[in-house]
Structure formats: C-alpha cells, structure tokens
Amino acid sequence: MSADNDGDRDRDSAGSGTGRRDTDVVISGAGPTGLVLALDLARRGVRTLLLERADGLFPGSRGKGLQPRSLEVLDDLGVLPGVLAAGGPYPRMLAWEGTERRGEWDMVPRSEPTEQVPYANTLLIPQSRTQELLYERLTALGGGVRFGTALTGLRQDHAGVAVELSTGETVRAAYLVGADGGRSTVRRALGVGMTGETVDPRPMLVADVRIVPGTVADRDHWHVWRAPDGGVALCPLPGDDTLFQLAATFEDRTAEVDTTPAGVRALLAARTPLDGDRITDVPWASDYRARAALADRFREGRVFLAGDAAHVHSPAGGQGLNTGVQDAYNLGWKLAQVLLHGAPAALLDSYEAERRPVAADVLGLSTRLHRATADGEATQRGKDVQQLDLGYRDSALAVDTRPETSEDALRAGDRAPDGRHGEGRLFDLFRGPHFTLLTAGDAEPPAALPEQVRTARLTAPGGPYGTGVLLIRPDGYVGWAGDRADTSLDAYLTAVGLAPAGRPA
Ligand SMILES: Cc1cc2nc3c(=O)[nH]c(=O)nc-3n(C[C@H](O)[C@H](O)[C@H](O)COP(=O)(O)OP(=O)(O)OC[C@H]3O[C@@H](n4cnc5c(N)ncnc54)[C@H](O)[C@@H]3O)c2cc1C
Incomplete structure (x- = not known):
C-alpha cells in the first residue's frame, strides 16, 4: 500500500480530526x-x-562488532572519529583447558585498507558506546x-x-x-x-563484567573455555581496563540462567580456573535464546x-x-x-x-x-559479514543504461566505493546529505541540476567507476549509470525528488 505524496506539510493528519501535524x-x-x-x-x-x-540509553555492550560498511555510514554521519577513538581491533581468540593454552585463531577476517575500502576490519566497540556517540551527534544537530x-x-x-x-x-x-x-x-x-525459527534451543547468557586487573591472563585475547555443561568466553572491551563481555552457553536446554552478579560469579568459578569473586561489578546482564x-x-x-x-x-x-x-x-x-x-x-x-x-x-x-x-x-568468519558487497541491483532504483557492462563491473545498485579524488577522497565528496553526480571521460553533466546534487569530474580514471555519468545516492549506492546524461537520467531524477532545475516535478 502506498501513501500519498507528502509535499504539503500542513495537511490534516490521520485519525486525529482536524489538527495540524506535530x-x-x-x-x-x-x-x-x-x-x-x-x-x-x-x-x-x-x-x-x-x-x-x-x-x-541502553547500557550494555551487546552488539559490539561494527562492520566495515557501518563504519562508512558513520563516516558519512560525522560519528566515525569518535567511534574509532572509542573502539579497537577484534582480539584473537585463545582457547584454554583449565590453565593450559590450547590454541589461538582469528575469528574475524583481517585485511589492509585499500583505496576502495578504507575501513577494512570489524571494529570492537560496546553497543552502549556506539549509542552514546550517535546520541551526542544527534543532540549536536539539535535533535534529541x-x-x-x-x-x-x-x-x-x-x-x-x-x-x-x-x-x-x-x-x-x-x-x-x-x-x-x-x-x-x-x-x-x-x-x-x-x-x-529457533536457531539454537540452548539458553545463553551475556553480561558485562569488571574483573580485578591481573585476574585474566591478558587483555589481548578473547579467552574461551569449554566445560561439559557449556562454554564461557571473556572478550576484553575497549575503553575500560577492567571490563569484559562474558558470554556463556548452557547445554541443558531447560537450565534457568542466573543473571544476578552472584550467578555470574558462580558461573565463572565453575567453568574456568578464575576466582568468581574477582568480578567486582556486573553492570549489565541478560539471557536469551538465538532466534x-x-x-x-x-x-x-x-x-x-x-x-x-x-x-x-x-x-x-x-x-x-x-x-x-x-x-x-x-x-x-x-x-x-x-x-x-x-x-x-x-x-x-x-x-x-x-x-x-x-x-x-x-x-x-x-x-x-x-x-x-x-x-x-x-571458527572463522568470512568477508561476507562485512556487508560491503550488499547492494540493490534488482531495485527499481537501480538504473543502468550502459549496454556493455560485465557482471563484475561496478553497476547501478552497487555500493559506491571510495577512491582518490583530487587531493582528497571520493568519500569526502559523498559525505553529507546530498546526491553526487560523477562524470568521467567525455560525458558531461546535465545542464541544470537542483542544489541537492553535487557534481564532480572523476580525476583518477581507470578505477571501478569507468567512464560516463553516475548518480550516487545519498546512502552511497550507485543509483543511475549511463554513457551520457539523457532522458532516462531526467526520469530518475524526478523519481527521487530531483526534478531538473527549472522544471516542476
Ligand atoms: C549477545 C548479543 C550479541 C550481539 N552482537 C552483535 C554484534 O556484534 N553486531 C551486531 O550487529 N549485532 C549484534 N547483536 C544484535 C544487536 O544488539 C541488535 O540487533 C540491535 O540492538 C538492534 O538495534 P535496534 O535499534 O533495531 O533495536 P534495539 O537495540 O532493541 O532498540 C530498540 C529500542 O526501542 C525501545 N522500545 C521498545 N519498545 C518501545 C516502545 N513501545 N516505545 C518506545 N521505545 C520502545 C527499547 O527500549 C530499545 O531502546 C547482538 C545481540 C546479542 C543478544
């Protein structure tokens, strides 16, 4: 079901008599x-x-992994510097059997940044911290x-x-x-x-715990123990030298999970060689079943x-x-x-x-x-967790009029990658609420465009953008691509509220 066009902000509103919109x-x-x-x-x-x-705001570390594509969004929203300062790299996993080390591995994929992917790795940052930084930016913009x-x-x-x-x-x-x-x-x-569906019928516990420094072997690893009644893991969280996210599974599907500080201390003591009383504080704890x-x-x-x-x-x-x-x-x-x-x-x-x-x-x-x-x-995640390859090629908002573009070339609907642009980067050009119209080769932009569209000529030819005209949506996806600006581009602009300047939509 479609809603009406809403250009008129003062129309009466639903189910609410004759009042104006609040x-x-x-x-x-x-x-x-x-x-x-x-x-x-x-x-x-x-x-x-x-x-x-x-x-x-929510106080727990729960969703503590920010994927590279989210970092790009936060860059656009002006939150990235704070997020990078508050976060850190994912530590390597370290398996223990009692007090014996049993092996190390990387859970998340690790890559070097490239011109097209400036944020190449998953960032570890407590969800509560991400939310605080979003909230700070929102209030700085006058919201609340x-x-x-x-x-x-x-x-x-x-x-x-x-x-x-x-x-x-x-x-x-x-x-x-x-x-x-x-x-x-x-x-x-x-x-x-x-x-x-239920993904896993076993109950799980997740909690933030402060532990006396020196109790856990180090803060450079995500420590994992397995016990017959379930595993337990301690992931050091950035920003507080005593804070870990504790996660535990319970093999007994009927287990009652005790989320009290005493229950969390008892669990640590039962499943690891660590003294539960070294947990000084449990600022947040929750139980769930994966669905x-x-x-x-x-x-x-x-x-x-x-x-x-x-x-x-x-x-x-x-x-x-x-x-x-x-x-x-x-x-x-x-x-x-x-x-x-x-x-x-x-x-x-x-x-x-x-x-x-x-x-x-x-x-x-x-x-x-x-x-x-x-x-x-x-034991390892692939690059598919990074969300960089997600796109909208099948969308009605992805229009590619170029006749010969191979499947693996950049097409309408794909994420618009970063790259060099003049003295700076394409992401500098994209940053903000506007659309960006890129031209390369012989192509020229349309004669008149509304203020919401910034135009730029690609200065580093030969990259993934190829030649022609590309309209980048405000959310960083290629919306329209063609060899030249034509009536198909005009129609696209009208569909997204960018009627060419001087012509009403
Ligand atoms: C153990 C665990 C680990 C996780 N790790 C990750 C991870 O590494 N990366 C990741 O991406 N995700 C992770 N997640 C998932 C992630 O936490 C959630 O997907 C995320 O919080 C969803 O955000 P949301 O804003 O959609 O909803 P929520 O975070 O649930 O926020 C909804 C908000 O709405 C409020 N609310 C509810 N009802 C009302 C109402 N009627 N009126 C007004 N307000 C209301 C609530 O109080 C809450 O603040 C993890 C989850 C768990 C449980």
Whole structure:
C-alpha cells in the first residue's frame, strides 16, 4: 500500500480530526536503528520525534562488532572519529583447558585498507558506546530523545499517523517508524507477523563484567573455555581496563540462567580456573535464546519497520545492529525526499523492496554461522559479514543504461566505493546529505541540476567507476549509470525528488 505524496506539510493528519501535524516523523525506539535514523533526518531538516520507553540509553555492550560498511555510514554521519577513538581491533581468540593454552585463531577476517575500502576490519566497540556517540551527534544537530515515553498505539489513514504515547498524549505525524526492537509494539499494533525459527534451543547468557586487573591472563585475547555443561568466553572491551563481555552457553536446554552478579560469579568459578569473586561489578546482564525471524512486511501504509523490529538474528557474525543501521540509512533520505523535496511517495516503496531481501540474506548468514560454530565447524568468519558487497541491483532504483557492462563491473545498485579524488577522497565528496553526480571521460553533466546534487569530474580514471555519468545516492549506492546524461537520467531524477532545475516535478 502506498501513501500519498507528502509535499504539503500542513495537511490534516490521520485519525486525529482536524489538527495540524506535530512533527514529520515519529520514531519509536532509540536503539542504534532509531538513533541513526533520527540523526540522518536531523541533518536533512526533517522534524522528528524520537521516543524511548527506557529512562536512558541502553547500557550494555551487546552488539559490539561494527562492520566495515557501518563504519562508512558513520563516516558519512560525522560519528566515525569518535567511534574509532572509542573502539579497537577484534582480539584473537585463545582457547584454554583449565590453565593450559590450547590454541589461538582469528575469528574475524583481517585485511589492509585499500583505496576502495578504507575501513577494512570489524571494529570492537560496546553497543552502549556506539549509542552514546550517535546520541551526542544527534543532540549536536539539535535533535534529541524523549526518554521515559513509550509508543502505546497508533492509527493511520491516507493523510497521516496518530501515535499514542504512554503519557496519554497523541502525536500527529506524516510517518511512523517502528525501531522498537524484536518485541516491537509498532509491529504488533500493525498485526504484521514474524516468520522464523529457533536457531539454537540452548539458553545463553551475556553480561558485562569488571574483573580485578591481573585476574585474566591478558587483555589481548578473547579467552574461551569449554566445560561439559557449556562454554564461557571473556572478550576484553575497549575503553575500560577492567571490563569484559562474558558470554556463556548452557547445554541443558531447560537450565534457568542466573543473571544476578552472584550467578555470574558462580558461573565463572565453575567453568574456568578464575576466582568468581574477582568480578567486582556486573553492570549489565541478560539471557536469551538465538532466534531468526523476518517480518512479513516492512511497511504498512505510513508506518515502517526497521532494525530488530523487522528482523531478529543470532548474534553469530555480528549482523543485527549493522543491518539495522543500514535499514535506517536506506530509509532516511527517502523520507526526506518525499517530505521536503516533492518526490513521489512511490519512492518509499523501495525501502521494503531493497531492505527485506538483504535482511533475509543476512538472517540466513547468521543462522548458518551460529549452527556451524555450535557444531565446532566454523571458527572463522568470512568477508561476507562485512556487508560491503550488499547492494540493490534488482531495485527499481537501480538504473543502468550502459549496454556493455560485465557482471563484475561496478553497476547501478552497487555500493559506491571510495577512491582518490583530487587531493582528497571520493568519500569526502559523498559525505553529507546530498546526491553526487560523477562524470568521467567525455560525458558531461546535465545542464541544470537542483542544489541537492553535487557534481564532480572523476580525476583518477581507470578505477571501478569507468567512464560516463553516475548518480550516487545519498546512502552511497550507485543509483543511475549511463554513457551520457539523457532522458532516462531526467526520469530518475524526478523519481527521487530531483526534478531538473527549472522544471516542476
Ligand atoms: C549477545 C548479543 C550479541 C550481539 N552482537 C552483535 C554484534 O556484534 N553486531 C551486531 O550487529 N549485532 C549484534 N547483536 C544484535 C544487536 O544488539 C541488535 O540487533 C540491535 O540492538 C538492534 O538495534 P535496534 O535499534 O533495531 O533495536 P534495539 O537495540 O532493541 O532498540 C530498540 C529500542 O526501542 C525501545 N522500545 C521498545 N519498545 C518501545 C516502545 N513501545 N516505545 C518506545 N521505545 C520502545 C527499547 O527500549 C530499545 O531502546 C547482538 C545481540 C546479542 C543478544
């Protein structure tokens, strides 16, 4: 179902009588997904209300792996310097049998940065720290989070959404995004089902623990012990010399997981040679069972689902948070083009069309990795966890008019790689909320383009971009590619709210 064009911000809104809209977009949930979306919308000038049921940001290290593609997104959003300063490389794994070392290996792939892939490795950073940095940037841009306020219900019609809050208020908006996690209130209110399966029936524990320095052999490894009743792992976290993420599995499927500090201390003492009392503090602990599920739809009228609200993963391969970041990044510019720049509302259809197949693939990957790890078959992750090769070639928003382009050449729908450009880099050119139109060889840009499009002539020919004209979307994918700017490009520009200057859409 498509929503109407929303160019007119003052129209009456849904289910809410005759009042004007209070805001353009309500986002339910200030996890990583909601924060990235709010940040992207804030820098585009879209009025946004970000609701968070909890009184503060999530405090745990949970999703501690940021993949290279997410680092590129955070670069664009202006958060990367802080994230790199707060994070560190993934340590090598170190297996123990009691006090004996039994072998070391790399879990994540390691590569040197290249011109096209400047952030080549998964970054270790506690989820709580990532969220704090996103929140800092959001507030610096004038945005914020309404903490302690939950979405409790919603009504929508052709003109807008009325969002009910736990405070008893009703907020009227053009669009609502449910980024409220695996148990999403928004998804349930819409009646959208989740299709999926239990990946692993065994209970798991994850906790942040502070341990007296010197207790664990070193902070350069991710220490792993196996015991008959389940394994336990201690991963040192950057930013605090005493902090580790403790993860444990329980072979007994009926085991009651004790998440209290006493329970965590007892577990460490039972499964490792370490003294449980050396744990001074357990700032956060949680238990879960690995599940994989995909929402049957990512959109219902004016309401969208993103992040864990749309897909839940096994933690294996570190995909959940990263996939939510990419959902938000895909949706933000499209909402802004429709709300502020007169793009047809059909542009919003491309969100589910592009993101649901990606989420389905990523779910398959994390489930395979989880099962192979549990069976002892997989100790290493491949490059597919980095999310650099994900793209949208089959999307209606990927238009490639070049007649002879090989399958492995850069095509419309692919991630736009970095590269040298003048004194700087292409990512310097792409950074910001705009589109970028690249020309190379004899091709010329169209005579007139709206302000939202920056043009540049490629200065380092021979790279993956080839020759011709390429329009790079604000989320860093090649949208349109052709040998020359022609009427196909004009049509594309109109479809994304960039009617050539001087001509109304
Ligand atoms: C052990 C473990 C390890 C993991 N490791 C990784 C990893 O290395 N890499 C990775 O990418 N992912 C990892 N994940 C997954 C990752 O943590 C999640 O995918 C991620 O948190 C999803 O972000 P989100 O913003 O979509 O949802 P959430 O983080 O769940 O945030 C949703 C927010 O919505 C709020 N909320 C809920 N209901 C309402 C409501 N009605 N109104 C208002 N607010 C509401 C919640 O309080 C919460 O703050 C891991 C998960 C686990 C369990």
